[in-house]
Amino acid sequence: MAEQATTNVDSRAAEQAAHFKSVFQDIRSEVNKMMVGQPTVVDGVLTALMAGGHVLLEGVPGLGKTMLVRCLSDAVSVKFSRIQFTPDMMPADIQGTMVLTETASGAHELSFQEGPLIANLVLADEINRATPKTQSALLEAMQERQVTVGNRTLTLDEPYCVMATQNPVEQEGTYPLPEAQLDRFLFKLLVDYPEENEYYEIIDRTTGTEDVDISHITDGAEIVKLREIARAVAVPTTAKTYAIRLVMATQPNSSYATDKTTAYVSLGSSPRGVQGLMLAAKVQAILNDRYSISTDDIKAVAYPVLRHRIILNFQAQASNVTPDSIIEDILEQVKLPRSVD
Amino acid sequence: MVNLENLRLHLDGLAVRGAGYLRRYALKNAVEKAMGHVHIVALIVPLAFVVIALADRFAGTQAWVLNPLLTVILALVVPVVYVLLAALIGFVSRKVSRNYALALFDRELGYKDRLQAADEFLNSSNLSEFESAAVADAIPYAEKATNTKLRDIKIAAPAIYTTKWGHGVFAVVFLVAGMLVQFVAFNPSLEANPIPEELLALNTLEDFVFEEETVETPMESEEDTQTPPQDVSTDRTGEGAVLESQESKSQDSALRKANPSDSDPSESMQVGLSGGASQDNKAGSSSSSLSGEGDPEKKQQESKEPPKDRENKEKKERPDEDEPGDESAKGIAGGKGSGSGRQSSSAEMTENVSRPLENDFDTGVDLESDDEEDEKQEATSAARPMINQRKPPVDRQLSPSGMMGQDERDDLNGRGGAGARKKTRGVAAMLLGVPMPDQLRSQVNPGRVKIQRERSVPHPSQVANEESKDRGSIDESIGKVAHHELKPWMRNVVSNYFTSMRQAPTEQGE
Numbered sequence A: 001m002a003e004q005a006t007t008n009v010d011s012r013a014a015e016q017a018a019h020f021k022s023v024f025q026d027i028r029s030e031v032n033k034m035m036v037g038q039p040t041v042v043d044g045v046l047t048a049l050m051a052g053g054h055v056l057l058e059g060v061p062g063l064g065k066t067m068l069v070r071c072l073s074d075a076v077s078v079k080f081s082r083i084q085f086t087p088d089m090m091p092a093d094i095q096g097t098m099v100l101t102e103t104a105s106g107a108h109e110l111s112f113q114e115g116p117l118i119a120n121l122v123l124a125d126e127i128n129r130a131t132p133k134t135q136s137a138l139l140e141a142m143q144e145r146q147v148t149v150g151n152r153t154l155t156l157d158e159p160y161c162v163m164a165t166q167n168p169v170e171q172e173g174t175y176p177l178p179e180a181q182l183d184r185f186l187f188k189l190l191v192d193y194p195e196e197n198e199y200y201e202i203i204d205r206t207t208g209t210e211d212v213d214i215s216h217i218t219d220g221a222e223i224v225k226l227r228e229i230a231r232a233v234a235v236p237t238t239a240k241t242y243a244i245r246l247v248m249a250t251q252p253n254s255s256y257a258t259d260k261t262t263a264y265v266s267l268g269s270s271p272r273g274v275q276g277l278m279l280a281a282k283v284q285a286i287l288n289d290r291y292s293i294s295t296d297d298i299k300a301v302a303y304p305v306l307r308h309r310i311i312l313n314f315q316a317q318a319s320n321v322t323p324d325s326i327i328e329d330i331l332e333q334v335k336l337p338r339s340v341d
Numbered sequence B: 001m002v003n004l005e006n007l008r009l010h011l012d013g014l015a016v017r018g019a020g021y022l023r024r025y026a027l028k029n030a031v032e033k034a035m036g037h038v039h040i041v042a043l044i045v046p047l048a049f050v051v052i053a054l055a056d057r058f059a060g061t062q063a064w065v066l067n068p069l070l071t072v073i074l075a076l077v078v079p080v081v082y083v084l085l086a087a088l089i090g091f092v093s094r095k096v097s098r099n100y101a102l103a104l105f106d107r108e109l110g111y112k113d114r115l116q117a118a119d120e121f122l123n124s125s126n127l128s129e130f131e132s133a134a135v136a137d138a139i140p141y142a143e144k145a146t147n148t149k150l151r152d153i154k155i156a157a158p159a160i161y162t163t164k165w166g167h168g169v170f171a172v173v174f175l176v177a178g179m180l181v182q183f184v185a186f187n188p189s190l191e192a193n194p195i196p197e198e199l200l201a202l203n204t205l206e207d208f209v210f211e212e213e214t215v216e217t218p219m220e221s222e223e224d225t226q227t228p229p230q231d232v233s234t235d236r237t238g239e240g241a242v243l244e245s246q247e248s249k250s251q252d253s254a255l256r257k258a259n260p261s262d263s264d265p266s267e268s269m270q271v272g273l274s275g276g277a278s279q280d281n282k283a284g285s286s287s288s289s290l291s292g293e294g295d296p297e298k299k300q301q302e303s304k305e306p307p308k309d310r311e312n313k314e315k316k317e318r319p320d321e322d323e324p325g326d327e328s329a330k331g332i333a334g335g336k337g338s339g340s341g342r343q344s345s346s347a348e349m350t351e352n353v354s355r356p357l358e359n360d361f362d363t364g365v366d367l368e369s370d371d372e373e374d375e376k377q378e379a380t381s382a383a384r385p386m387i388n389q390r391k392p393p394v395d396r397q398l399s400p401s402g403m404m405g406q407d408e409r410d411d412l413n414g415r416g417g418a419g420a421r422k423k424t425r426g427v428a429a430m431l432l433g434v435p436m437p438d439q440l441r442s443q444v445n446p447g448r449v450k451i452q453r454e455r456s457v458p459h460p461s462q463v464a465n466e467e468s469k470d471r472g473s474i475d476e477s478i479g480k481v482a483h484h485e486l487k488p489w490m491r492n493v494v495s496n497y498f499t500s501m502r503q504a505p506t507e508q509g510e
Helices: A002-034 A037-052 A067-073 A090-094 A131-143 A196-206 A220-231 A237-249 A258-265 A271-288 A294-304 A314-318 A323-333 B004-060 B070-095 B098-109 B114-122 B129-146 B162-186 B203-215 B218-226 B242-258 B265-292 B296-304 B307-317 B330-341 B348-361 B364-380 B488-509
Strands: A056-059 A080-084 A095-101 A108-114 A121-125 A146-149 A152-155 A163-167 A187-191 A263-266
Touching: A002 A037, A002 A067, A002 A220, A002 A271, A002 B129, A037 A056, A037 A067, A037 A108, A037 A163, A037 A187, A037 A220, A037 A271, A037 B129, A056 A067, A056 B114, A067 A080, A067 A121, A067 A163, A080 B203, A090 A095, A090 A146, A095 A146, A131 A146, A131 A163, A152 A258, A187 A294, A220 A271, A237 A271, A237 A294, A237 A323, A258 A263, A258 A314, A258 A323, A271 A294, A294 A323, A314 B488, B004 B070, B004 B114, B004 B129, B070 B162, B098 B114, B098 B129, B114 B129
Parallel strands: A056 A163, A056 A187, A080 A121, A121 A163
Antiparallel strands: A095 A108, A146 A152
């Protein structure tokens, strides 16, 4: 009897996992109609969307960061808004504000005019150009999924995903994101230059007469269901232990901290790092036809999850030590938990 | 149908197999580790064999004499036992958990932790959909793992480093060398200086030793010459001055026994003087005439020899003349008797106080030097109390000790007047260690350097004249400005500086 139940449950989980994977692959293929190359970035954005996290895309101008998010919003039929951050932008410009409107009877009243932050998929372009005051307006929306304006609190609709871009080169006149906001991003993806063979495809797709039509694959409701499927993936103790050790290894002077961590890291990952590792690894497990997380899944998402949560000290910046090199060292040094009995 | 019991059995079997593999892996690791050191262990016995053989050969310890056959056996057995012990300890001390054993198959067969997860979920209740799916997903993998032999895992045979086998050659070389040394040590025919049979025929060791000692050791000969008690008062050529007071005491006691009625010590001293010194004076004249009549070559040879050897030789050549009654051969020695007789009043008393301690440690060399001093004192016929202690006269330098600079000579006795340091007393030099000499040693001021005018011939300039031209627009680009790239060490200096600047407020805050 128990075996029969197990079989039924197993088949249902298998169906859910298969559906998840097919939707994921369909969205990817639609995005790839416009986006040439950058498979890691595309998969990372989709993984963050399915895991319910936010993404910070960093790269020099012209690499298609904004286009990627626009393509994603086209493939996923959700409410999309774009905010181009500038230094003179105020929180009310993105959250919304009370405006005086005229009613049908000719009376005047104050009504709330929603800002671009109230959407399902928000593209925060060049987020580091906004002042810290405006950047902080995103904190509540990203973590609590709500916006408070005056004495009015608006709950944001699910799915809610902020995809921010920033340019690492032009740092003049920018405001680096505070650690509190960086920690709220699930992934930080580095967008690099395309390969040589990818340039041919870019030329053909973008300079010809044919327009690329991106069809809707899914909607917001299904995205929410897919997120629930991803959260249902089983987590063995081995994977939990490994994720915890990885996150603790980023914290200087912890029991798993490597020498490099202690020397170059001033602030390690918070518990949000473990949550991010687990959620992203669950998506990876489904994509790899598994129903439980393995340590390899955690390794695969360690870089985008942890790189923006590691704050380097001045010594590291002077020695050209990057967060990725710290993570590489941690992945080499932290042992797999084989004996957890 | 999912057979969970089958899966459990498969996982149990895999856990047992995995534990076995891991124990063998631990065994392999232990053997490899031991093999890394076994070449050193293999050298221990042959090396010890060589050392013991050499010690036995040259030092003659004969403490440990190893049998060569036993050494060869030990040299072979000790490394083997070492490796076996290390392997046993590595095998026994390895503890393998079930999860670890299953992780071996997951890792080696690329199962992505499926077996570990299934084993964990099987033992828990209220499985979720995905946990059940994970268990069911692991079944084909568990069956496949059961039927798969981990032959590809290189954990069975330990790696043996053949490059270190050269140490075995060294071990053999040491063994052979030790055997050669031992062979030479125990072969009597190869001895360089065999013991003569006549020496072996001696009954006792004392006979052999006595002959050698009578020839070589001067102290023994002196004692031999002093052995007759009656010679002490008359023969004073090589005697130790230490015994002098005892002898005088024994003489006094003997005189007292001879003349019990005479209890005045001054009188007994007078007797000693009249009995010894007057006879010695006569003997001195006779010996001088004898020495003048000798062979000239022999005389030269005697003059080169030290006085003691000469005396010993004379004693050997004239054993009959050493008898107590014969006073004709006492030359200079006879003269000494009078001197020592006079010394007994003052100098002898001081010597008696200072010498007994020295005699406990000094050898015949010190005795000779003392004898020379005695001769000098006798020659000057005056006792100088401080001469034996060899101390310089009292220094009149009043400067504090430790302030002797390079400009002060060590042999200053203060008779040259006050030195530079002494003149500075009372000023800054009162502080210890701050010498303030009032004489400055310097060179004469050379004065200003004279600069003479040099006659120079003007030469025409070789540079062509610059033509004037339009300077161009002021808004024109100035071209590429060279950008100075810092060198790595400059960057390090800058980074270290700013790092320290950054860390400084943090440390203060802490």
